[in-house]
Amino acid sequence: MKYLLILNINAEILDALSEEEQQAIGAAHGKFMETTKASGEFLGTIALEQPAKGVVVKVRDGVPAVTDGPFVESKEFLGGFYVLDVASPERAYELAALIPDAAIEGLGVELRPVVFSDGI
Template sequence: MKFLLTMHMNPEVWAALSEETRESVMAGHGEFIAKIRASGEMISTQALGAPADSAVVRVRGGVPVVTDGPYLESKEFLAGFYLVECESRDRALEVAAMIPDAGVEGMGIEVRPVVFFAGAEPGTEPG
């Protein structure tokens, strides 16, 4: 079963952490990635840019309308994700608990089952 483990960022929470804690969280991601690659559960991971760098596209009357900035005004934003394949929901919850952000007060990991997965065509995977 595939699961999307999403990391949501609240810049105020992040800024309130000590430099040591922030460095520990960032370094912990490398260790986590190595662990779940070794277990064969890693499919993909991506860190996302800041909401200020995003754009929202809506088509109105057949014409694309582009608005700079985030889709929703919110304190928290989607900062990145891990796409994993686990034998069960319980295992996905265990894996999510290993992500460093899960151990930081005011942060957490959302675990959602993937109900459709197209994947890359053979031979087209990114290098």
């Protein structure tokens, strides 16, 4: 059973952390990847740049336009995700609890079962 573990980021919360706390988060993500790779449950991960570096592409009347927005008005944004293949929903919950974001007040890890995937 595949799960997408979504990391919704709030930059204000992360920026308020000390340098040591931020480094601990990075180290904990590394440990999470080692654990899930060793168990064979890791399928992939992607970390995304902040929304200010993104663009929106819209096609209107056959003409593509690229803009820097509009973006959803929110403090949270998609920061990245993991894709895991686990034996049960309970195992997905157990692994999600290992992701450091789950332990930071104001953040969390959203789990969504995967209905279809190709190449992962």
